[in-house]
Amino acid sequence: NNTYTVEFRGLTKQEKEARRKEQQVYEGERLSLNFQDIEVRAVLQLLADFTGLNMVVSDTVDGRITLRLKNVPWDQAMDIILKTKGLSMRRNDNVVLVAPTEEIASREKLELESQQQILELAPLRSELIQVNYAKAADFAALLKSTDNKLISERGSVSIDERTNTLLVQDTAAKLSEIRALVSELDIPVRQVLIESRIVIANNDFARDLGVKLGFGARGTNSSGHTGVVGGGLPGDLDGSAIGSPGVEIPAGTGNQGLLVNLPQTLAAGSGGAVNLLLGKVGSYLLRLELSAMQQEGKGEIVSSPRVITSDQNEATIKQGVQIPYQEATSSGATSVSFKDAVLELTVTPHITPDDRIIMDLLVKKDNPDFTRAVLGVPPVDTRELKTSVLVDNGETVVLGGVFERTKSKNVGRVPFFGDLPYVGWAFKQEQIQDENSELLIFLTPKILKDTLTLR
Numbered sequence: 448n449n450t451y452t453v454e455f456r457g458l459t460k461q462e463k464e465a466r467r468k469e470q471q472v473y474e475g476e477r478l479s480l481n482f483q484d485i486e487v488r489a490v491l492q493l494l495a496d497f498t499g500l501n502m503v504v505s506d507t508v509d510g511r512i513t514l515r516l517k518n519v520p521w522d523q524a525m526d527i528i529l530k531t532k533g534l535s536m537r538r539n540d541n542v543v544l545v546a547p548t549e550e551i552a553s554r555e556k557l558e559l560e561s562q563q564q565i566l567e568l569a570p571l572r573s574e575l576i577q578v579n580y581a582k583a584a585d586f587a588a589l590l591k592s593t594d595n596k597l598i599s600e601r602g603s604v605s606i607d608e609r610t611n612t613l614l615v616q617d618t619a620a621k622l623s624e625i626r627a628l629v630s631e632l633d634i635p636v637r638q639v640l641i642e643s644r645i646v647i648a649n650n651d652f653a654r655d656l657g658v659k660l661g662f663g664a665r666g667t668n669s670s671g672h673t674g675v676v677g678g679g680l681p682g683d684l685d686g687s688a689i690g691s692p693g694v695e696i697p698a699g700t701g702n703q704g705l706l707v708n709l710p711q712t713l714a715a716g717s718g719g720a721v722n723l724l725l726g727k728v729g730s731y732l733l734r735l736e737l738s739a740m741q742q743e744g745k746g747e748i749v750s751s752p753r754v755i756t757s758d759q760n761e762a763t764i765k766q767g768v769q770i771p772y773q774e775a776t777s778s779g780a781t782s783v784s785f786k787d788a789v790l791e792l793t794v795t796p797h798i799t800p801d802d803r804i805i806m807d808l809l810v811k812k813d814n815p816d817f818t819r820a821v822l823g824v825p826p827v828d829t830r831e832l833k834t835s836v837l838v839d840n841g842e843t844v845v846l847g848g849v850f851e852r853t854k855s856k857n858v859g860r861v862p863f864f865g866d867l868p869y870v871g872w873a874f875k876q877e878q879i880q881d882e883n884s885e886l887l888i889f890l891t892p893k894i895l896k897d898t899l900t901l902r
Contacts, residue, residue, distance in 0.1 A: 475522035481515045487532055490514075491545060494525055505546035508534060566599060569618040576613040576626060580635050583611045590615070590625065597625060636757040637894060639796040639804065643764060644889040645750050649882065755895065756796065764792045770815055772824040788813040788827050796892055799837075804892045807835045810846055812886060838892065846888040 458466070478497060482490065487510050495502035498521055510532055516524050529536055535548040544551075578586060583606040590597050590604045590613075598604060602617030615625055756762035767789025773781045793809040810832040815825040836844055860866070861874040 473520035473523040475520040477518050478521050479517045483513050484511050487512050497521055501542045503544045507547055566618060571616055572619055573616045574622050576629050578611050578633055581633050583613050586613055637798050638755055638757050640755050640893045640895055641762055641794055642753050642891040646748050646887040647884050648887055649884055758798045761795045765789045788815045802840050805837050809833050840894050844890045847885055
């Protein structure tokens with residue numbers, strides 16, 4: 448997590464030229480010129496002698512110029528003379544061509560038309576280009592796109608899906624461009640390991656966990672802030688509701704820097720809600736807390752799935768049951784179909800250039816209600832959360848707020864005496880339990896290095 452890679456490369460000739468034109472930086476050796484009514488051709492000859500360049504001046508260049516330049520770069524002096532007299536310069540290695548702008552434009556237009564004719568008459572060649580990491584079909588769609596000119600009008604491209612190979616037919620120049628493009632884009636996609644822990648805990652554990660993980664400004668990121676997003680039951684930190692989207696809470700201010708203040712009880716008729724806590728939680732500390740939770744009987748780890756997915760590709764984790772029900776057809780026959788009632792977690796990671804991770808999260812919790820079943824088929828209560836968060840590599844996101852209420856009635860009695868009329872109640876004990884439990888999901892994305900595998 449503390450490894451940084453810095454890559455340096457030299458600028459290409461085209462990049463240097465583009466940067467020079469954009470910045471207009473003059474780097475030539477300095478000189479001074481002081482002439483009255485001198486011929487332009489003579490000044491150009493002086494500059495050629497000073498720089499040692501091979502200069503070709505068109506016969507159409509004429510006229511006279513008066514100038515006084517003191518201690519200026521020679522390329523700036525050249526640029527001033529050319530702009531003053533309506534001239535342009537084209538440089539090819541150590542040879543410079545100077546001519547009127549209109550003449551150079553006309554000449555370049557003729558050269559372009561000539562190159563187009565050569566392209567139309569050039570023989571076509573066929574080449575197989577192996578695609579290693581991407582899909583050949585995606586490259587074929589890119590090359591065939593009407594928005595670009597990667598393939599000439601005479602060229603064609605096809606794919607061999609079995610070997611993931613492109614078969615390109617075009618001129619030699621176009622084949623070279625296509626080969627360079629494929630080489631630049633066909634690179635390995637970085638992968639993300641997503642570790643998840645799905646926990647069902649009582650309210651006391653959920654509240655205590657929020658205090659322990661947030662105490663002393665734990666869970667803050669490098670910017671010193673903890674972002675809390677999502678909607679649901681409010682928990683107040685210095686007047687900032689946890690349910691408010693986009694709230695940033697400075698660590699260590701108020702409530703001793705607590706990250707979360709989960710509600711102790713489920714509000715009547717609320718039907719559950721979802722909150723999201725973003726914090727840096729150490730894996731060792733998290734394992735200790737969850738292990739203690741199970742030993743104390745305050746909750747249960749339902750599952751701990753891990754999945755690897757590539758950058759910007761969706762990963763889905765499902766756990767639940769399928770409820771069977773009968774369907775009748777128009778002919779009177781019946782068939783058995785199944786309806787899903789699952790906990791579904793969908794994560795789409797995107798790795799940023801600074802090795803942080805944007806996660807598009809979709810959490811769905813289906814709960815069948817058998818107390819309201821119709822013809823044996825229960826309705827399914829659904830709660831859904833969809834959000835996007837930005838976390839550091841190895842940071843843990845905690846999703847909570849999906850509550851379930853369980854009511855139970857237990858009757859204990861003494862054999863024989865508990866069944867006696869009138870006095871049997873003295874030998875009975877009735878216990879009514881009304882418990883609230885909360886579903887907590889811990890997500891930890893980790894960027895995998897090229898040599899790292901899932902163990």
